[in-house]
Amino acid sequence: MNRTVPDWVIQTCWSISGIFATGSLWYFLSTKDYSYAAGSGILAFIFAVAAIAFHRRKDKLAEQSLPTEFKNELPDDYTRRSLDEPTDIRLFESLPELKALTHRTAQPGWDTGITVEMRKATYDVVDFYEIIWLKLAEFYSVKHFGKDGAAAYIKNYIRERYKFHWAKHEPSGPGTGGTIVGVLTGRDVMHDLDQLIVETATAVVGYRDNFDFKAWQARWEGAAPSNGD
Structure with missing residues (x-):
């Protein structure tokens, strides 16, 4: 010791x-x-x-x-992306297709009309959005979203959105909304994350002359016609 x-x-x-x-x-x-x-x-x-x-x-x-976040060394898994790298541009370009694939995979679960299956399908999409946002966060410095890093930030964000939307859908008090509340809450969190990704992508590439962001956004928004509704 x-x-x-x-x-x-x-x-x-x-x-x-x-x-x-x-x-x-x-x-x-x-x-x-x-x-x-x-x-x-x-x-x-x-x-x-x-x-x-x-x-x-x-x-x-x-x-x-000292905790790791207060030291000068970067975490072992830290990756800093750059818009000057073709690989990172290709990552951006592929996001709408990845989103479309994720929603196609989740759609059968939503179509069952069974609460448990619908919620599981939404959880898969939420997990996808979390991963994608973390990839976008790699275009920022390691502590840009707080001393605990981007992963801790997005997990807390998702947790708080779940808490807010669940409470929102039960105006008469906890436990009064029935099982459908879980479905509605998951849908709203999914939409929040979708918008968060668009906003983050806008900040990263939306104003660059060498990137057609409007075309990218149109592909992104068209990748999920049903959106779990």
Whole structure:
């Protein structure tokens, strides 16, 4: 177990170093006792080095105790995307097709009319939107959406949207809306995330001359004709 260095140890080393470097050293020089003067100088140097070493150890231990988000190092899984990279542009271009595929996969679940199946289908789409938004967040710096990172931000956002929409659909109080509330809430959260992705994409590429954002948005909006309704 790493133990921090108490401040009094560092201060004591500096104090002893000061005593040998000033009082003792100059006293022995004044008495022309050069051997003791040299010894005082050496001891002053040793205690000064010890104080510096203890100080560095304390700083290192303090840095190790910091959460990852407060350190300068980036997380191992951090990826910074750039609109100057063809691969990242292709990622953007492919999003409407990925959305269409996800909605086609979820559509049979919505078509059953069974509450549990409909909610499961919506959860799959919500998961897809979360992943896509995290990909868009890679165009920003690692702590752009808070010290805990983009993943923590979007999870909290989704959780809060679920809480809001569920409460919204039960104006008479918790538990009064029946099982359909889960379906309605999931649909609304899905729509919120869809809009969040459009807004984020607009900020990232919407104003670039070399990207046809209107065409992209038309493809995105046309990728889910039923939207789980």
